[in-house]
Amino acid sequence: MLIRIENVTKRFGSFVAVDNASLEIAEGEFFALLGPSGCGKTTLLRMLAGLEVPSEGRILIDGVDMAGTPPNRRPVNMVFQSYAVFPHLSVADNVAYGLVIDKVPRAERDARVAEALALVKLGSFAQRRPDQLSGGQRQRVALARALVKRPRVLLLDEPLSALDAKLRDAMRSELAAIQREVGVTFVMVTHDQDEALALASRCALMNSGRLVQIASPGELYESPASRFVADFIGSINLFAGSWQIDASDRRRIISPALPIPIATEAGANPPSGTTIWAGVRPEKIRIVPADAPPADSNSAAGTIVGSAYLGAVTLCDVRTAEGTMIKLSVPNTTPLAAKELAIGRPVRLAWDAAAVVVLTE
Amino acid sequence: MSRDRAGPLDYARRWPLRLWVGAVMLFLYLPLASLVLFSFDASRRTIRWEGFTFDWYVRLAGDQALITAFVNSLTIAAMTTLVSVVLGAMAALALWRFRFPLRGAFDGAITLPIVVPEICMGVAMLVFFGTIAPWPRDLAWPFDLGAITIAHITFSFPFVTVVVRARLASFNRELEEAARDLGAGELRALRDVVLPHLRPALIAGALLAFTLSLDDFVITFFTAGPNTVTFPVKIYSMVRFSVTPEVNAASSVLMAITIILTLLGMKLQGTDMAGK
Numbered sequence: 001m002l003i004r005i006e007n008v009t010k011r012f013g014s015f016v017a018v019d020n021a022s023l024e025i026a027e028g029e030f031f032a033l034l035g036p037s038g039c040g041k042t043t044l045l046r047m048l049a050g051l052e053v054p055s056e057g058r059i060l061i062d063g064v065d066m067a068g069t070p071p072n073r074r075p076v077n078m079v080f081q082s083y084a085v086f087p088h089l090s091v092a093d094n095v096a097y098g099l100v101i102d103k104v105p106r107a108e109r110d111a112r113v114a115e116a117l118a119l120v121k122l123g124s125f126a127q128r129r130p131d132q133l134s135g136g137q138r139q140r141v142a143l144a145r146a147l148v149k150r151p152r153v154l155l156l157d158e159p160l161s162a163l164d165a166k167l168r169d170a171m172r173s174e175l176a177a178i179q180r181e182v183g184v185t186f187v188m189v190t191h192d193q194d195e196a197l198a199l200a201s202r203c204a205l206m207n208s209g210r211l212v213q214i215a216s217p218g219e220l221y222e223s224p225a226s227r228f229v230a231d232f233i234g235s236i237n238l239f240a241g242s243w244q245i246d247a248s249d250r251r252r253i254i255s256p257a258l259p260i261p262i263a264t265e266a267g268a269n270p271p272s273g274t275t276i277w278a279g280v281r282p283e284k285i286r287i288v289p290a291d292a293p294p295a296d297s298n299s300a301a302g303t304i305v306g307s308a309y310l311g312a313v314t315l316c317d318v319r320t321a322e323g324t325m326i327k328l329s330v331p332n333t334t335p336l337a338a339k340e341l342a343i344g345r346p347v348r349l350a351w352d353a354a355a356v357v358v359l360t361e
Numbered sequence: 362m363s364r365d366r367a368g369p370l371d372y373a374r375r376w377p378l379r380l381w382v383g384a385v386m387l388f389l390y391l392p393l394a395s396l397v398l399f400s401f402d403a404s405r406r407t408i409r410w411e412g413f414t415f416d417w418y419v420r421l422a423g424d425q426a427l428i429t430a431f432v433n434s435l436t437i438a439a440m441t442t443l444v445s446v447v448l449g450a451m452a453a454l455a456l457w458r459f460r461f462p463l464r465g466a467f468d469g470a471i472t473l474p475i476v477v478p479e480i481c482m483g484v485a486m487l488v489f490f491g492t493i494a495p496w497p498r499d500l501a502w503p504f505d506l507g508a509i510t511i512a513h514i515t516f517s518f519p520f521v522t523v524v525v526r527a528r529l530a531s532f533n534r535e536l537e538e539a540a541r542d543l544g545a546g547e548l549r550a551l552r553d554v555v556l557p558h559l560r561p562a563l564i565a566g567a568l569l570a571f572t573l574s575l576d577d578f579v580i581t582f583f584t585a586g587p588n589t590v591t592f593p594v595k596i597y598s599m600v601r602f603s604v605t606p607e608v609n610a611a612s613s614v615l616m617a618i619t620i621i622l623t624l625l626g627m628k629l630q631g632t633d634m635a636g637k
Contacts, residue, residue, distance in 0.1 A: 051538050071541040084539035088557040098543035149543065
């Protein structure tokens with residue numbers, strides 16, 4: 001393992017920013033630390049960089065305990081949220097800064113700076129001053145400046161949050177391409193779940209200082225470990241209920257929110273009687289004809305009470321006869337599809353047993 | 362349209378305000394302007410204009426006592442500037458960077474010399490150098506200027522601290538962290554990232570300290586000995602006999618130096634703001 005974080009706790013006064021976090025990151029991974037603001041993800045990243053010192057626990061990089069190693073001696077480099085491009089130096093001098101400190105010979109330094117600038121497509125900007133660059137270009141400078149040092153780990157603090165939507169998409173795919181090209185381990189902090197899902201090979205979701213779930217993006221989305229995870233990553237319908245085992249030993253969830261028991265393929269097995277939650281993602285619920293036979297799959301009937309047209313999909317809120325609100329997203333497969341989803345229209349909803357996740361906390 | 366109408370907030374384009382601004386300018390600068398004007402007056406008694414002359418400036422250049430006082434002032438100002446900038450910047454950095462016991466008290470105490478009346482500072486210096494820690498007499502030049510210089514440093518360096526702290530407030534700490542992350546030790550990061558950011562404040566602080574020291578009269582008057590006369594003190598002693606054109610000329614020179622340095626300081630700070 002390239003990075004081992006062992007039982008790390010960080011306190012600021014009485015505030016616990018990171019609470020007993022343990023984590024391993026392998027060589028070549030694109031790892032995302034994800035969570036709402038104030039969850040401790042940036043503090044954890046800064047501890048990796050050496051900018052904060054853990055109150056308890058150990059951080060090992062390449063098997064070496066980093067305690068007592070100042071930021072300038074760690075095999076990591078960081079892209080800061082504000083980019084922190086030195087305003088008094090040209091683009092080339094910014095990128096060369098770390099190499100000058102390392103006393104890399106002139107010729108090699110120039111070659112590496114040119115290579116790094118080419119990597120981030122800033123080759124023709126070498127002599128510009130930072131105040132002549134756009135936000136996106138400044139970020140590239142910060143990226144080149146960190147990568148030119150050939151770190152074992154590149155740390156990125158909210159790399160895309162300061163860019164506008166279009167640029168963010170472009171930079172996202174570019175960041176992924178750069179990571180593939182250089183093969184360096186990337187550890188990224190983000191509060192944006194889309195960013196984490198799209199970029200990361202693995203994510204750690206944090207909430208109020210604790211690591212809640214560490215998994216691949218797909219696992220995080222499809223098999224969330226808790227209601228917090230399910231709710232933070234994407235959007236989900238949750239129905240509180242409890243297990244019911246019928247005569248033929250079929251297990252279903254009975255919930256006061258829905259008239260018929262919910263079928264699921266999930267296999268969690270808590271003692272019957274405890275509260276569990278059945279979760280269904282909005283895009284896994286479909287509208288079926290009202291006269292369709294009530295098959296074995298889950299279904300509910302209700303009225304559309306709200307709809308938001310988002311172009312690719314329409315988000316609908318359906319209220320059932322029991323008063324339960326169900327969110328669903330309907331892909332706009334034809335130009336007129338959205339028109340069908342008028343408020344007040346009665347609909348019948350169905351979803352597969354495989355789409356139902358069971359959450360115990 | 363050659364002339365559009367004044368907007369509701371274009372006060373500067375209405376005549377009552379222009380008149381008022383003119384009156385204020387006159388009030389502020391008429392005395393100074395007449396001082397400079399009469400320094401070029403051929404008349405011995407500065408009442409009537411009798412023709413243009415450089416005589417008084419030439420005579421100044423030949424006045425050995427005045428030259429000595431001028432050199433003393435410049436020397437004191439230079440030493441004061443050097444020490445004030447270093448001390449002031451270090452105090453500002455310490456207050457910005459570190460938490461330590463009595464930090465609040467230190468913060469308040471450091472700006473005290475700015476608000477304490479100059480006359481009190483002067484008397485305090487007189488007592489201090491007179492009885493508590495007498496500056497050795499009969500030292501060779503420039504060491505005989507030590508007491509005055511120390512007094513000047515005490516009231517100058519807080520100004521440097523104030524200017525530098527204001528500048529530090531706009532410093533993005535991630536810049537320093539980035540330097541550390543890229544391999545710089547603490548001192549290297551300070552030199553490479555923090556000091557370049559502070560440069561305009563250091564220059565402005567230096568100019569401030571220099572002009573404060575150069576034209577200080579009150580505190581200097583209390584700390585100066587018979588052999589350590591500065592330019593302002595010398596002008597004062599000249600005035601005691603009568604206001605001669607030489608006094609006007611000497612004052613004009615002092616004023617010119619001060620104005621030039623102030624303009625330079627403003628320009629340096631201004632260019633920096635444009636660059637932001």
